Amino acid sequence: MSNAPLNRHSRESGNPASSSVATETRQRDPRLRGDDEGHGDHLYTPDALIAADIGAYLALHQRKSLLRFITCGSVDDGKSTLIGRLLYDSKMIFEDQLAALEADSKRVGTQGQNIDFALLVDGLAAEREQGITIDVAYRFFATEKRKFIVADTPGHEQYTRNMVTGASTADCAVILIDARKGVLTQTRRHSFLAHLVGIRHIVLAVNKMDLVDYRQIVFDQIVADYADFAASIGIDTFTAIPLSGLAGDNIASRSEAMPWYQGPALIEHLEAIDLEGDAAQAGPFRMPVQWVNRPDLDFRGFAGSIATGSIRSGDAVRVLPSGRTSTIARIVTMDGDLHEAVAGQSVTLTLADEVDCSRGDVIVAAAAPPQVADQFQATLVWMAEEQLLPGRAYWLKLATQTVSATIQQPRHAIDVNTLAELSVKTLGLNDIGVTEVYTDRPIVFEPYADSTDLGGFILIDKLTNATVAAGTLTYALRRSQDVHWQAVDITRAAHAAQKGQNPKLLWFTGLSGSGKSTIANLVEKKLHALGRHSFLLDGDNIRHGLNKDLGFTDADRIENIRRVGEVAKLMTDAGLIVLTAFISPFRAERELVRGMLPYGEFVEIFIDTPLDVAEARDVKGLYAKARSGAIANFTGISSPYEAPVNPDVRVDTTRETPEAAAERIVEHIMGVWSPDL
Ligand SMILES: Nc1ncnc2c1ncn2[C@@H]1O[C@H](COP(=O)(O)OS(=O)(=O)O)[C@@H](OP(=O)(O)O)[C@H]1O
Numbered sequence: 001m002s003n004a005p006l007n008r009h010s011r012e013s014g015n016p017a018s019s020s021v022a023t024e025t026r027q028r029d030p031r032l033r034g035d036d037e038g039h040g041d042h043l044y045t046p047d048a049l050i051a052a053d054i055g056a057y058l059a060l061h062q063r064k065s066l067l068r069f070i071t072c073g074s075v076d077d078g079k080s081t082l083i084g085r086l087l088y089d090s091k092m093i094f095e096d097q098l099a100a101l102e103a104d105s106k107r108v109g110t111q112g113q114n115i116d117f118a119l120l121v122d123g124l125a126a127e128r129e130q131g132i133t134i135d136v137a138y139r140f141f142a143t144e145k146r147k148f149i150v151a152d153t154p155g156h157e158q159y160t161r162n163m164v165t166g167a168s169t170a171d172c173a174v175i176l177i178d179a180r181k182g183v184l185t186q187t188r189r190h191s192f193l194a195h196l197v198g199i200r201h202i203v204l205a206v207n208k209m210d211l212v213d214y215r216q217i218v219f220d221q222i223v224a225d226y227a228d229f230a231a232s233i234g235i236d237t238f239t240a241i242p243l244s245g246l247a248g249d250n251i252a253s254r255s256e257a258m259p260w261y262q263g264p265a266l267i268e269h270l271e272a273i274d275l276e277g278d279a280a281q282a283g284p285f286r287m288p289v290q291w292v293n294r295p296d297l298d299f300r301g302f303a304g305s306i307a308t309g310s311i312r313s314g315d316a317v318r319v320l321p322s323g324r325t326s327t328i329a330r331i332v333t334m335d336g337d338l339h340e341a342v343a344g345q346s347v348t349l350t351l352a353d354e355v356d357c358s359r360g361d362v363i364v365a366a367a368a369p370p371q372v373a374d375q376f377q378a379t380l381v382w383m384a385e386e387q388l389l390p391g392r393a394y395w396l397k398l399a400t401q402t403v404s405a406t407i408q409q410p411r412h413a414i415d416v417n418t419l420a421e422l423s424v425k426t427l428g429l430n431d432i433g434v435t436e437v438y439t440d441r442p443i444v445f446e447p448y449a450d451s452t453d454l455g456g457f458i459l460i461d462k463l464t465n466a467t468v469a470a471g472t473l474t475y476a477l478r479r480s481q482d483v484h485w486q487a488v489d490i491t492r493a494a495h496a497a498q499k500g501q502n503p504k505l506l507w508f509t510g511l512s513g514s515g516k517s518t519i520a521n522l523v524e525k526k527l528h529a530l531g532r533h534s535f536l537l538d539g540d541n542i543r544h545g546l547n548k549d550l551g552f553t554d555a556d557r558i559e560n561i562r563r564v565g566e567v568a569k570l571m572t573d574a575g576l577i578v579l580t581a582f583i584s585p586f587r588a589e590r591e592l593v594r595g596m597l598p599y600g601e602f603v604e605i606f607i608d609t610p611l612d613v614a615e616a617r618d619v620k621g622l623y624a625k626a627r628s629g630a631i632a633n634f635t636g637i638s639s640p641y642e643a644p645v646n647p648d649v650r651v652d653t654t655r656e657t658p659e660a661a662a663e664r665i666v667e668h669i670m671g672v673w674s675p676d677l
């Protein structure tokens, strides 16, 4: 699936290549079909121009604006037929494909002797037989006025994920309704998702008007019903068109069967949608910095794609998050310097002053900067089989910024069918939820409603690198803006120097009964004897106090380790050598804690005792209870343990006594201590 964030304007990330290669090549193929029979009269006929001047044909295409849209609805609503009709009417199909379509229509089609347009979309025989299945199919077609890419999302149970993927780069959503059925649950679901991902242009395509005798009253009633619902979810405007994909009414040209309808035909409307006027282009200037171009000492340019607004040389700008200000010296492009550049353009900016600015920073209009924060309310669409682990650190990518972020337990999930708010503990595949997001450093952002570029993000699993969610930031939590770091005079270096030692965090991990506490205890005794200042944190002093609200679910263990990590970090700030003895079963949280400390301070000590050995010891009788089912989620039995891949120290307790292991650990940290100790 695509890694595209919910970001309509990052055109590169909306690359339709995955499944559109065939249709894209068809478009360029000079064998494009030439007869005009039965097609809408204003549709583009490329053949004459291709034959006469292929260069002019390509140039013409290049100049046309591109509209990306998504069709929402199920096969029953006539979605495939409608897209097939659009492709057919714009002649974006091969001659041999057309022959196959005609043959297939007669053989397996559902339309008697007529062409079954749905076959064009659902795949021709050869494709069907190869069993090709795709998440989102992107199809290309063009008219005289505009080029189009339509994202066709299949309507199976992965619908939410597919639709969000397809819609993330769409300018417009065509929501299909069967005129006989009216506004259904799925109409509401599609509209909600389209609105969620920030699609600004909604078309309500009331299809199959031929089956209701083209009656205006049916159409009017559906439009009134939809308007009520649309207003309730924040869709202020939409365009309703009565049509028939099968009969071709109001698709390419206005239908005589519905003289009461005065509006445009579907293609006419799609051609006329005004993209220039979209709010994103009109907002204040923002450009996320993609990279810093520094070919020599004399030139330092900041390259990126302008997300919103426009910029001129001489304009005052601010670099966020640092907040430093300067003015634009030059706007450099491959084709020379510009005086002005606007949203969508890729440029390199140079500044009048030496200002610190690196990849991930955002250059903005000085007088109208966006916000900077590290705690947000967000809406998430969960896209992975593995469910959300509240408290787990994921990579959050927003524009050109990548930060570590944790997601809290959702405030609620949203039932996309009824829009009811559900009380949940986590999110699974296709779930949508409202939750708080905490990033490990402040990021530059805007509410998604104001900027899709600076408000849409994706979450990436740190270990598998898979995109697990797409999200939209709603607002920054006030408390994140009100909490400021207090600068202290006695630094961590001063604390450590007073104690005459380098702080360390000796992180013991292993199964229950593996020997963590036994060995950690011995290590601390040895350090104490050596005159070192230390403190041992283990389950007893933490799980009975600070963490007594936590149990043993994955989420609770994650939170347990996060808090232990924070406390241990404070203690190292105080100059101590801290020892921790927790199972800490997940790699991600051990890495999270490693990342909280200066490089080299975290020492991972794997007490490697096989499950059968720990179980045979069964110091506390817990394994027996877990086997009998009396304890749920028991590590190694009914809850996972992810062994360290490359620990700093590994202790095999089947071969090494506790005393020998402790001695070796002390030697290890002495060995890596700096010589002044
Ligand atoms: N379900 C379940 N699974 C594992 N362990 C259990 C469970 N229930 C209670 N205990 C007891 O709790 C101790 C583990 O707590 P931790 O804080 O180290 O666990 S974790 O790091 O949050 O996974 C662990 O102590 P140790 O034996 O010292 O490891 C157990 O005694």
Ligand SMILES: Nc1ncnc2c1ncn2[C@@H]1O[C@H](COP(=O)(O)OP(=O)(O)O)[C@@H](O)[C@H]1O
Pocket (backbone or CB within 6 Å): 510, 511, 512, 513, 514, 515, 516, 517, 518, 519, 581, 607, 617, 619, 652, 653, 654, 656, 657, 658
């Ligand atoms: N080589 C060894 N290292 C550590 N403990 C061992 C070893 N051999 C046997 N043991 C025994 O295993 C048990 C480990 O228990 P404990 O230290 O409480 O484990 P944990 O803290 O990992 O749950 C103790 O009873 C200890 O005496």
